[in-house]
Amino acid sequence: MRELYAHPAFRLPFLRRFSAMTLAPLCILYREPAEDVDPTTRRHEAEHLAQARRVGLGRFYATYLWDWVRGLVRTRSLDAAYLQIRWEVEAYAAQDDPCWPSECPDLRRVDEAKSAAS
Ligand SMILES: [Zn+2]
Numbered sequence: 332m333r334e335l336y337a338h339p340a341f342r343l344p345f346l347r348r349f350s351a352m353t354l355a356p357l358c359i360l361y362r363e364p365a366e367d368v369d370p371t372t373r374r375h376e377a378e379h380l381a382q383a384r385r386v387g388l389g390r391f392y393a394t395y396l397w398d399w400v401r402g403l404v405r406t407r408s409l410d411a412a413y414l415q416i417r418w419e420v421e422a423y424a425a426q427d428d429p430c431w432p433s434e435c436p437d438l439r440r441v442d443e444a445k446s447a448a449s
Pocket residue numbers: 375379418419422
């Protein structure tokens with residue numbers, strides 16, 4: 332799993348609001364350079380990768396899209412719809428937990444990423 336930092340995709344208008352994006356099974360994109368990525372953001376994205384590995388890519392992306400469209404219809408708000416996606420609810424709940432997802436041993440943990448960046 333590749334982790335790409337300071338990625339130009341976040342200059343796009345519809346991605347400007349985000350600080351990272353998991354594109355399982357390919358890569359995780361971060362807006363900031365490696366040394367500036369918030370550990371909470373890193374943990375949030377690791378949780379998304381763990382979710383995709385747990386339920387499978389097809390089910391992960393199908394339910395992500397389904398929840399987002401359903402949330403848009405219900406709330407008429409991009410932010411509210413995003414926060415209702417089941418995988419986001421779970422990732423926001425998990426992002427402050429110091430326990431790294433066991434499904435992601437290949438991702439560099441926060442402390443390792445910090446020392447690699449310095
Ligand atoms: Zn998320």
